[in-house]
Amino acid sequence: MASSAPFMSEDTIAAISTPRGEGGIGIVRLSGDQAIPIVKSLFVSSHGKDIAQPKAGRVFHGEIRQEGEPVEEVLVHVMRAPHTYTREDVVEINCHGGSGPLQAVLELCLASGARLAEPGEFTKRAFLNGRLDLVQAEAVIDRIRAQTIAGLRAANAAATGALSKRIHEINSVLTDIQAQLEAAIDFPEEDLPDTVDEGLRAEIRRAVDEMHQLLATARAGRLYREGAGVAIAGRPNVGKSSLFNALLRDARAIVTSVPGTTRDLLEEVITIEGIPVRLTDTAGLHFSPDEVEQIGIARARETLQNADIILMVLDASQPPQEDERALAEELAQHGAPIVLALNKMDLVDGEARPPEWPVSFAAVQPLSAATGEGLTDLEKTLARLLLGEAAVPPDQGLVTRLHQQDSLRRACAALEQVLENFGQSPELLSVDVREAQHALGEITGETTPDDILDRIFSAFCIGK
Ligand SMILES: Nc1nc2c(ncn2[C@@H]2O[C@H](COP(=O)(O)OP(=O)(O)OP(=O)(O)O)[C@@H](O)[C@H]2O)c(=O)[nH]1
Numbered sequence: 429m430a431s432s433a434p435f436m437s438e439d440t441i442a443a444i445s446t447p448r449g450e451g452g453i454g455i456v457r458l459s460g461d462q463a464i465p466i467v468k469s470l471f472v473s474s475h476g477k478d479i480a481q482p483k484a485g486r487v488f489h490g491e492i493r494q495e496g497e498p499v500e501e502v503l504v505h506v507m508r509a510p511h512t513y514t515r516e517d518v519v520e521i522n523c524h525g526g527s528g529p530l531q532a533v534l535e536l537c538l539a540s541g542a543r544l545a546e547p548g549e550f551t552k553r554a555f556l557n558g559r560l561d562l563v564q565a566e567a568v569i570d571r572i573r574a575q576t577i578a579g580l581r582a583a584n585a586a587a588t589g590a591l592s593k594r595i596h597e598i599n600s601v602l603t604d605i606q607a608q609l610e611a612a613i614d615f616p617e618e619d620l621p622d623t624v625d626e627g628l629r630a631e632i633r634r635a636v637d638e639m640h641q642l643l644a645t646a647r648a649g650r651l652y653r654e655g656a657g658v659a660i661a662g663r664p665n666v667g668k669s670s671l672f673n674a675l676l677r678d679a680r681a682i683v684t685s686v687p688g689t690t691r692d693l694l695e696e697v698i699t700i701e702g703i704p705v706r707l708t709d710t711a712g713l714h715f716s717p718d719e720v721e722q723i724g725i726a727r728a729r730e731t732l733q734n735a736d737i738i739l740m741v742l743d744a745s746q747p748p749q750e751d752e753r754a755l756a757e758e759l760a761q762h763g764a765p766i767v768l769a770l771n772k773m774d775l776v777d778g779e780a781r782p783p784e785w786p787v788s789f790a791a792v793q794p795l796s797a798a799t800g801e802g803l804t805d806l807e808k809t810l811a812r813l814l815l816g817e818a819a820v821p822p823d824q825g826l827v828t829r830l831h832q833q834d835s836l837r838r839a840c841a842a843l844e845q846v847l848e849n850f851g852q853s854p855e856l857l858s859v860d861v862r863e864a865q866h867a868l869g870e871i872t873g874e875t876t877p878d879d880i881l882d883r884i885f886s887a888f889c890i891g892k
């Protein structure tokens with residue numbers, strides 16, 4: 429047993445930590461007090477070294493053997509508690525990256541006393557052992573899943589503690605306020621002098637302001653992490669697929685002059701100002717007797733239901749069409765803001781025809797999918813609509829998750845209650861301050877209930 433670690437869990441866990449499929453290498457990872465003894469029992473060093481000997485080194489070449497027979501040539505990386513990811517002893521066995529070798533080595537580890545790790549269990553141990561707080565633990569998964577550089581920067585900022593620091597700063601102000609209130613409880617006959625009263629009130633207001641600022645980052649935080657959906661819709665042949673391709677900078681969708689070309693949904697992820705945007709091209713919306721097209725139209729409507737923004741495309745070179753207004757009204761029912769793209773401007777002399785519509789658009793953008801005119805402006809418009817006015821740089825501490833947002837809202841409400849009750853007994857005020865602290869502690873993990881923790885970590889993959 430590695431006595432240097434006060435954190436050791438009761439059992440040693442093992443899992444394949446690299447993705448399924450073939451690769452140059454693959455890694456089986458173990459964590460726990462038996463990690464080194466288990467691997468020692470399976471491993472024969474090429475240089476006669478003992479991996480359990482701290483002085484022998486950290487990386488060992490050799491073979492994993494089963495009853496004396498070589499199973500796999502490996503590199504074993506030994507990391508001793510507490511300077512490891514989980515703060516327990518960790519051993520990583522570098523194998524050839526294929527399911528055969530990895531599965532064989534994992535099974536030998538399990539047969540020798542390790543237990544198969546649950547999803548996210550390595551990171552959960554890092555959290556339980558105080559190596560990471562909850563914000564940082566959740567940022568681990570965000571780093572893995574980041575789809576854009578901005579998303580990675582946001583996750584990195586959270587992982588290095590940018591958000592946690594802001595939460596702790598607010599919390600320490602609240603601890604101070606709590607101390608002042610408790611002092612007042614202990615000496616009830618001494619009323620708080622007015623100056624202290626005002627000072628407290630100002631401190632609480634500042635804490636509320638800071639929390640509102642954090643809440644204002646939630647939209648950007650969620651967008652960098654989860655991305656957004658933009659669906660292209662419109663009548664047949666107006667140039668939806670051409671616009672899809674132009675935004676993608678790739679001839680992904682089939683474009684022809686025949687109306688009804690697109691039937692199935694096409695989805696691709698593009699990056700607009702750091703936001704991963706799932707762009708969907710849909711079948712032209714109109715009445716069609718064609719069965720295949722009808723199915724495509726039904727699918728298009730389903731996608732529109734879930735879009736964050738609908739991009740309604742119009743052929744600006746054509747006179748107004750009968751059913752355009754009805755289509756705009758139909759699209760408006762989906763609830764997402766609609767951006768009207770006036771396409772084929774390269775065929776229009778002068779201004780696009782003045783729109784007169786039964787619905788209001790979030791923006792109107794003249795463009796040409798053929799020449800690229802207006803596309804940059806369209807992207808800027810989409811980014812502005814998605815991020816709102818509160819565009820925040822990704823590397824400051826952003827609120828990225830709903831549960832963080834919810835806790836902040838509750839903390840804010842509790843402090844607003846304190847401001848409202850000011851002048852009443854310090855005991856009463858103290859209860860709400862404590863509630864605010866409790867809510868903030870749920871973000872960093874200090875006061876998060878176990879079932880919520882379980883839910884958070886079970887969303888990770890096995891081996892992480
Ligand atoms: N001149 C010009 N032609 C365009 C432009 N955009 C699209 N087109 C042409 O318009 C025709 C229809 O384009 P698509 O992109 O297939 O239109 P769509 O809306 O996807 O059509 P469906 O899939 O049938 O609903 C093609 O012949 C395109 O080359 C544009 O900006 N300028």
Ligand SMILES: [Mg+2]
Pocket residue numbers: 668669670681682689690709710712
């Ligand atoms: Mg099309």
